[in-house]
Amino acid sequence: xxxxxxxxxxxxxxxxxxxxxxxxxxxxxxxxxxxxxxxxxxxxxxxxxxxxxxxxxxxxxxxxxxxxxxxxxxxxxxxxxxxxxxxxxxxxxxxxxxxxxxxxxxxxxxxxx
Amino acid sequence: xxxxxxxxxxxxxxxxxxxxxxxxxxxxxxxxxxxxxxxxxxxxxxxxxxxxxxxxxxxxxxxxxxxxxxxxxxxxxxxxxxxxxxxxxxxxxxxxxxxxxxxxxxxxx
Numbered sequence: 286x287x288x289x290x291x292x293x294x295x296x297x298x299x300x301x302x303x304x305x306x307x308x309x310x311x312x313x314x315x316x317x318x319x320x321x322x323x324x325x326x327x328x329x330x331x332x333x334x335x336x337x338x339x340x341x342x343x344x345x346x347x348x349x350x351x352x353x354x355x356x357x358x359x360x361x362x363x364x365x366x367x368x369x370x371x372x373x374x375x376x377x378x379x380x381x382x383x384x385x386x387x388x389x390x391x392x393x394x395x396x397x398x
Numbered sequence: 399x400x401x402x403x404x405x406x407x408x409x410x411x412x413x414x415x416x417x418x419x420x421x422x423x424x425x426x427x428x429x430x431x432x433x434x435x436x437x438x439x440x441x442x443x444x445x446x447x448x449x450x451x452x453x454x455x456x457x458x459x460x461x462x463x464x465x466x467x468x469x470x471x472x473x474x475x476x477x478x479x480x481x482x483x484x485x486x487x488x489x490x491x492x493x494x495x496x497x498x499x500x501x502x503x504x505x506x507x
Contacts, residue, residue: 316493325406327486327499328442335493343494375441379495386432386444386488387495 287311291376291390298366298397306361306393308376316379317359318387319343319351321372328375334359366397401425402489404498412506417474419501421487424468431463431470432488435481436500442486446472477505 292307310317315336320328330343334353348370350362359378363370373394377387401424411417419433430449434442448454448461448470460473470489474481484500 318495320497325499327402328497330494330496333494341493385430386434386447387442389441389443392441 289376289378289388289390291374291393293393294391295394296396298363298395300366300368300397302366303362303364304366306363306374306376306395308359308361308390309357310359310376310378310388311357312378312380312388313356314378314380314388315356316381317353318377318379319349319359319361320375320377321345321370322375322392323372331361331374363395368397371395371397402487402496402498404485404487404501406499407502408504409501410504410506411477413477413479415477417477417481417503417505419472419474419485419487419503421470421472421498422468423470423487423489423496425489425491425496426465426468428468428489428491430490431461432490432495433459433461433470433472434486434488434497436484436486438483445485474503477503479505479507481505 289310318333319331332351334340376390432447433445436442446461454461458475462471486500487498
């Protein structure tokens, strides 16, 4: 099993550009999440999904969009990139929220210049 | 705002000692509690979860939960240099997990 796969691992964007961070899981997990982690800070939830076709905002959704057309995939779209979006982005999935933790992807390090 | 609080550290312990990591949470409706370990530049990995009051042991790790005090802790016995990492406390409430900012642990050989 691959677990949670994130691509790309690194990316440099110019201010105003857009991009999509890809996330795929092969564990048939219903729950999927996008977090960002800034240096010395905890994980901040951007968006999450409890199943295909269902998404909801987390703590810091501004400047991002998501979709969940299949159980496996949960891409994160950045529109009009800003320096404040420089961060490490983690995708995660879980079977449920009780008694199970997340499986995290390896992360995407994004720099906006 | 659901909060999870951790001491940021750094916490330094000598090799072979017990490391004690603490976490408090604000939402009494929280259901499950998790400890993750994160090495520098890597993604978090789950160490333990607990959802009942009391202690749960797994090898050198013991998680302790006190829902009345809204407190969860992680004890690492016989600490090893490979345990040097940042430890994240996470709490699940509803469909979401909330993370603390992490405690940096250094085990000194």
